[in-house]
Structures are given as C-alpha cells and as structure tokens.
Amino acid sequence: MPTTSHSGEVPARRKRADALRNQQTLLAAAAAVFVTSGVDAPIREIAARAGVGMGTIYRHFPTRADLVVAVYRHQVEACAEAGPTLLAGADSPLAALRQWVDLFVDFLVTKHGLANALQSDSSGFDALHTYFLDRLVPVCAQLLDAAVNAGEIRPGTHAYELMRGIGNLCVGRDSDPRYDPRRLVELLLQGLQRPQPS
Amino acid sequence: MPTTSHSGEVPARRKRADALRNQQTLLAAAAAVFVTSGVDAPIREIAARAGVGMGTIYRHFPTRADLVVAVYRHQVEACAEAGPTLLAGADSPLAALRQWVDLFVDFLVTKHGLANALQSDSSGFDALHTYFLDRLVPVCAQLLDAAVNAGEIRPGTHAYELMRGIGNLCVGRDSDPRYDPRRLVELLLQGLQRPQPS
DNA sequence: ACAGTAAGCGGAACAACGCTCCGCTCTGCC
DNA sequence: GGCAGAGCGGAGCGTTGTTCCGCTTACTGT
Known part of the structure; x- marks a missing residue:
C-alpha cells in the first residue's frame, strides 16, 4: 500500500514522476527569472524558461x-x-x-x-x-x-x-x-x- | 498675427475653448475616479467618466x-x-x-x-x-x-x-x-x- | 456670413499579460 | 500489451496600456 492509507480522508496517490520533474524544473526556472526580471515577471516567461506550457505552471502553483x-x-x-x-x-x-x-x-x-x-x-x-x-x-x-x-x-x-x-x-x-x-x-x-x- | 509675435520662438497660439473645457472635465473625472478606484484606475474608466475618447486623455496628459x-x-x-x-x-x-x-x-x-x-x-x-x-x-x-x-x-x-x-x-x-x-x-x-x- | 485650416477628437486596432479550458499524451499499473 | 486517468500544452478570452489616423469643429481672415 502507499505510504498513507488507513483512515486518511485523502487517498494521496503518489505523484507521477514527470510531474515531480516538472515541478523542480519550474522552481529552478522561476528562481532564475526572478533574479533577472523580478517576482512580477510574466508567467509566460517562466513557462518558456522551464520549457513547459502555462497550464503546467498553473496546476503546480495556482497563484x-x-x-x-x-x-x-x-x-x-x-x-x-x-x-x-x-x-x-x-x-x-x-x-x-x-x-x-x-x-x-x-x-x-x-x-x-x-x-x-x-x-x-x-x-x-x-x-x-x-x-x-x-x-x-x-x-x-x-x-x-x-x-x-x-x-x-x-x-x-x-x-x-x-x-x-x-x-x-x-x-x-x-x-x-x-x-x-x-x-x-x-x-x-x-x-x-x-x-x-x- | 496671434497675440505673441515678435521674436518669440513659439507662436503660442491660444488653446481652443473645447480643449480647455475637456481638460477641466478630465481633471474632475480623474479626481472622482481616483477616490473610488485609486490612482491605478484604468485609463478607459477615466475617459468614460469624462465622456471623452482615450486619444483626448493621452493628448492632455501624455503619461x-x-x-x-x-x-x-x-x-x-x-x-x-x-x-x-x-x-x-x-x-x-x-x-x-x-x-x-x-x-x-x-x-x-x-x-x-x-x-x-x-x-x-x-x-x-x-x-x-x-x-x-x-x-x-x-x-x-x-x-x-x-x-x-x-x-x-x-x-x-x-x-x-x-x-x-x-x-x-x-x-x-x-x-x-x-x-x-x-x-x-x-x-x-x-x-x-x-x-x-x- | 462664410470658407479654409489645422487643432482637437474618438475609438478601432495592436500588443502584453493573466488566467481558463479541453483535447491529447504519456505514466504507472494490471 | 493495454487501459484509466493524471498531467500537459497552448489556443483563446478578457483586461489594460498605447498608438494612429480619418473625421469634426472652433477659430481666423476676408
């Protein structure tokens, strides 16, 4: 069974490997962009830097x-x-x-x-x-x-x-x-x- | 010739009456909008409130x-x-x-x-x-x-x-x-x- | 009074951005 | 190998800033 199972409200299925990879890539990209363009940098710029679509960024980080x-x-x-x-x-x-x-x-x-x-x-x-x-x-x-x-x-x-x-x-x-x-x-x-x- | 003429670099023709009127209207509208929506209020909102087009606002107040x-x-x-x-x-x-x-x-x-x-x-x-x-x-x-x-x-x-x-x-x-x-x-x-x- | 001129006007149009949504892809599991 | 669905991409919509150009209209000289 997964790490969390008994009596938990949320099944908490393990995240897919590619999702985790993307999350890390995004964090790195965001950190880099924040340095050069500030924290107000366009979302598109961060997505482009990370090589992912905007949907991905919004799924991992809603706001x-x-x-x-x-x-x-x-x-x-x-x-x-x-x-x-x-x-x-x-x-x-x-x-x-x-x-x-x-x-x-x-x-x-x-x-x-x-x-x-x-x-x-x-x-x-x-x-x-x-x-x-x-x-x-x-x-x-x-x-x-x-x-x-x-x-x-x-x-x-x-x-x-x-x-x-x-x-x-x-x-x-x-x-x-x-x-x-x-x-x-x-x-x-x-x-x-x-x-x-x- | 206009009011100013001799030796002046700029002819300085008098402003048209409607332009002056619009400028006043815009100031009043802007003041009103600033109170409700802050100084970041959309330009369009101010223009609409004043009943003028956006071109007018940009001509009177470039920035x-x-x-x-x-x-x-x-x-x-x-x-x-x-x-x-x-x-x-x-x-x-x-x-x-x-x-x-x-x-x-x-x-x-x-x-x-x-x-x-x-x-x-x-x-x-x-x-x-x-x-x-x-x-x-x-x-x-x-x-x-x-x-x-x-x-x-x-x-x-x-x-x-x-x-x-x-x-x-x-x-x-x-x-x-x-x-x-x-x-x-x-x-x-x-x-x-x-x-x-x- | 009237015609000519250009100052002034309006808003369509373009660009940048935030955010959503849905068809497709690919992973993890059997 | 095949299937369900988690995850992905990016087209598309709404909002705002800013420009640009054809039309309107207030002044001017006669």
Whole structure:
C-alpha cells in the first residue's frame, strides 16, 4: 500500500514522476527569472524558461504567490530559525533583534520587487503576505519581547506592525544611491529604544 | 498675427475653448475616479467618466503621472507652503516638523495607491516621483535643518531619504487595523531625536 | 456670413499579460 | 500489451496600456 492509507480522508496517490520533474524544473526556472526580471515577471516567461506550457505552471502553483513562496521557502525558513539562535548567542536581546532585522532586510533587498509584492493589495499576492508574516511575526515577537523584558526597548510595539514597516521601508526603485533602507530601519530601531518621548 | 509675435520662438497660439473645457472635465473625472478606484484606475474608466475618447486623455496628459500630478498639484502645493508657516508658528522646530509630517502622511494615506505609485519603479510614474520630491524635499530639509540647529534632533539624516521612508511607510493594503503608518512614522521621528545610540 | 485650416477628437486596432479550458499524451499499473 | 486517468500544452478570452489616423469643429481672415 502507499505510504498513507488507513483512515486518511485523502487517498494521496503518489505523484507521477514527470510531474515531480516538472515541478523542480519550474522552481529552478522561476528562481532564475526572478533574479533577472523580478517576482512580477510574466508567467509566460517562466513557462518558456522551464520549457513547459502555462497550464503546467498553473496546476503546480495556482497563484503567483504559491510560486514565490515555493522559491523562497528555504530562505524564509532559515531566517525564522535564525531568530532563537541569535537570541541565544548575542550579547543582548537588542543586539539579537538588530542582527535578525539585518538578515531580514538583506533578504528583501536582494529580491527585486519582493518587498513590493509583500505589501501589494493586488489579487494573487495575499497568500504571499500571509505566509511571510505568519512565519516571521512570531519570531520577531519573541525577540521583541526579550528586548522589552531586558529593558532595552520600550513596550507597546506590535511585531506585525514592525515587520510590515521594515518590509515597507525596503520597497522602491532599486539601487537609488540616495536611498538606503538600512539607514531608515536603523532609525526605526533607535526609535524603539527611546524609553519616553523625552 | 496671434497675440505673441515678435521674436518669440513659439507662436503660442491660444488653446481652443473645447480643449480647455475637456481638460477641466478630465481633471474632475480623474479626481472622482481616483477616490473610488485609486490612482491605478484604468485609463478607459477615466475617459468614460469624462465622456471623452482615450486619444483626448493621452493628448492632455501624455503619461499617467502627468494626470496624477495635475489632480493633486494643489494639495502638494499647500503642503509645501505649510512648511514655513508651521516653522514660524510652532513652539519648536521639532514640533513644526512633526506637524508637517502629519500633514504629509494624512495626504498620502487618504489617496488610495498614491504612496505605492510614488515609490513604484514601473514606467510612467517617474514624473510623479520627481515632482513630489522636487517640491517637498526642500521644505522638509528646511524643517530638518531648523530642528538640528535647535539641537532637538541629531544631524546626518537626509531629507530625501526621510521623505521616501515616510512615503514607504504609507504604502500597503488599506485599512488593515493591525497596521497604522502613523505609529511607525512616529517611531521614525523618535529615532531622529535620539542624540547618540547610547 | 462664410470658407479654409489645422487643432482637437474618438475609438478601432495592436500588443502584453493573466488566467481558463479541453483535447491529447504519456505514466504507472494490471 | 493495454487501459484509466493524471498531467500537459497552448489556443483563446478578457483586461489594460498605447498608438494612429480619418473625421469634426472652433477659430481666423476676408
């Protein structure tokens, strides 16, 4: 019998070999295209790059967000797991938070248009927003709480809001020398530190 | 001969009455549509609302940015002029800066998709980005300098970067109760106040 | 008043893209 | 070897941006 059988709602027949192959090919193609054309690249372009039809891409990844999530899942996961690690290894919770935010910003900045897509309210990107935030907000909250408990930053800031703010700061035309998201994120963190509005 | 004649490079014939009328109609229609459908509304929708053909809209406003700028010119101008006024009337330069930023945020938040368009790197919005920033950055710089000179905030922050940061914080899906751009902008200003990273 | 001119207008037409749908192919199983 | 159906490809539809050209009409000079 297949690996899953007894009492399962879904029979879960094993996927066909060619389907699995196509899925991998698509992921590789998408990753390559995202680098050159951003995450908004035309579906046709990705399909062509992978040498498959568009039907195939839509079957494996019904929405654009599904594809983006699949491509970046590993990196998001790594970022999420880095949270507790940094907290354990850093000099202070605030230092850990700072390092973790750096990681997140690096991730967003190096993926063309990802930050835009993350905040976009256009259809098809909802799942992206959801996945990223569901995965990373708890991690951020843990770091935030630790820093608050250590008295290093003021309480009252929600992790969700902070994450979205950081993401937003990374949005925009790439490589404008006059705009460096990192400096503004740093400013945001400084604002967190201030105990009272003076 | 027409009104202007001697030595002028351009004859500058007076515009036809119907052209002027159409331009006004278009501005009104665009303003109305922007409220309901955002600044990304289909050109056709605006043309239909104004009761004109698409050729007309493209003749009067070659790029989308031209139309957006024309619609919001008054408000941008008002915001720009409020800078010196606030500086003169407020208790302190920092208070003035804070009030001015509030004005700017209100403006962005109430126009669906404007903040997005401002930062977007897609073609057609370059002029928008340019106009807004050319007009408002000097005003912001003046307020910033005054606050620095008064010793209320640390030096080293560029007005351009701050403006883009604020604009970016206003980007995103509208009216998510968990995300309030104002709180994050406030955090940014708090960060500005901090004299040294402690 | 009126005819000539060109500024201005409308919308058909083309291109790019997202997404769907259905006839065909090929895999896995007996 | 043959069969069922999972999987595939890409034609085709709807939407939007943008251009282009023949027609309309507001001004001008007489």
